[in-house]
Amino acid sequence: MILDGKAVSEKRLELLKEMIEESGLYPRLATVIVGEDPASQMYVRMKHRACERVGIGSIRIDLPADASTERVLEVIVKLNNDPDINGILVQMPLPPGVDTGRVINAVAPNKDVDGFHPCNIGRLFSGDPLFAPCTPQGIMTILEEYRIPIAGKHAVVIGRSIDVGRPMAALLLNADATVTICHSKTGDLKEEARRADILVSAVGKAKFVGPDMVKEGAAVIDVGINHDEDGKLCGDVDFEAVKDVAGAITPVPGGVGPMTIATLMENTFKAARLETCNSITAW
Numbered sequence: 001m002i003l004d005g006k007a008v009s010e011k012r013l014e015l016l017k018e019m020i021e022e023s024g025l026y027p028r029l030a031t032v033i034v035g036e037d038p039a040s041q042m043y044v045r046m047k048h049r050a051c052e053r054v055g056i057g058s059i060r061i062d063l064p065a066d067a068s069t070e071r072v073l074e075v076i077v078k079l080n081n082d083p084d085i086n087g088i089l090v091q092m093p094l095p096p097g098v099d100t101g102r103v104i105n106a107v108a109p110n111k112d113v114d115g116f117h118p119c120n121i122g123r124l125f126s127g128d129p130l131f132a133p134c135t136p137q138g139i140m141t142i143l144e145e146y147r148i149p150i151a152g153k154h155a156v157v158i159g160r161s162i163d164v165g166r167p168m169a170a171l172l173l174n175a176d177a178t179v180t181i182c183h184s185k186t187g188d189l190k191e192e193a194r195r196a197d198i199l200v201s202a203v204g205k206a207k208f209v210g211p212d213m214v215k216e217g218a219a220v221i222d223v224g225i226n227h228d229e230d231g232k233l234c235g236d237v238d239f240e241a242v243k244d245v246a247g248a249i250t251p252v253p254g255g256v257g258p259m260t261i262a263t264l265m266e267n268t269f270k271a272a273r274l275e276t277c278n279s280i281t282a283w
């Protein structure tokens with residue numbers, strides 16, 4: 001079975017549009033992009049288009065590639081204090097001259113719709129998430145939509161990044177999976193992967209996951225954004241070789257990517273709702 005992330009994202013965006021209309025709220029997202037990286041520029045454009053589609057207002061702040069960390073922080077502090085802004089997204093990766101950690105820590109946790117702030121990561125790991133990072137949360141939505149069982153299953157996450165691998169593991173754990181995180185120093189990665197009922201690959205290497213790493217019938221989730229030898233977009237999984245072994249598999253494109261954006265929209269609506277009902281004082 002192909003897990004069609006594009007179709008799920010379309011469905012979720014339509015539902016969200018109705019929910020926003022019914023709420024009478026007008027959520028607002030600010031994006032901050034530093035530099036001219038073409039892929040980042042495209043993702044930010046996609047995010048603003050999605051905002052327009054569902055009824056979220058958005059502003060975009062462009063900074064030059066040579067912007068200092070202090071300049072980026074200045075922009076974030078202003079957005080934190082702007083009562084008209086519910087969500088703040090700083091497009092990643094930042095140029096090497098900008099201190100990513102300081103930037104992430106500067107975003108107000110209640111506006112952190114990317115879920116990268118340590119407070120949000122901490123809440124996620126404590127089993128009480130507020131904003132979970134969009135890519136792993138989007139994957140949970142795909143699994144839920146296709147009714148892939150998680151509780152009691154063995155999930156293996158390949159990759160331990162703070163934006164995907166670690167939060168993915170926390171979300172799966174919160175859903176009662178038994179979770180293994182694998183990384184570059186894992187002894188026998190193939191053997192670990194082969195034990196997975198749910199295998200998530202967030203490595204960033206084309207064709208990293210082959211059929212010999214997949215248990216018959218497993219759900220295989222591909223987070224990779226790579227290009228093959230012909231320059232064509234592809235994931236970490238050798239899709240053609242794995243699809244007949246896996247019970248379910250996400251394609252690239254059309255799998256996890258669109259869910260990242262749909263989840264960002266959902267998180268932004270959540271931020272607006274939380275502000276309205278003032279429940280955020282729990283911070």
Ligand SMILES: Nc1nc2c(c(=O)[nH]1)N[C@@H](CN(C=O)c1ccc(C(=O)N[C@@H](CCC(=O)O)C(=O)O)cc1)CN2
Pocket residue numbers: 043046089090091092093114134135225233252253254255256257258259260261
């Ligand atoms: N601040 C953030 N930065 C980044 C995030 C993030 O969640 N927050 N994730 C990625 C990039 N990303 C969103 O920012 C993203 C990547 C891919 C897609 C997507 O829909 N891809 C399409 C293919 C598009 C194409 O033609 O290349 C697909 O997979 O079908 C959306 C968002 C890193 N940075």
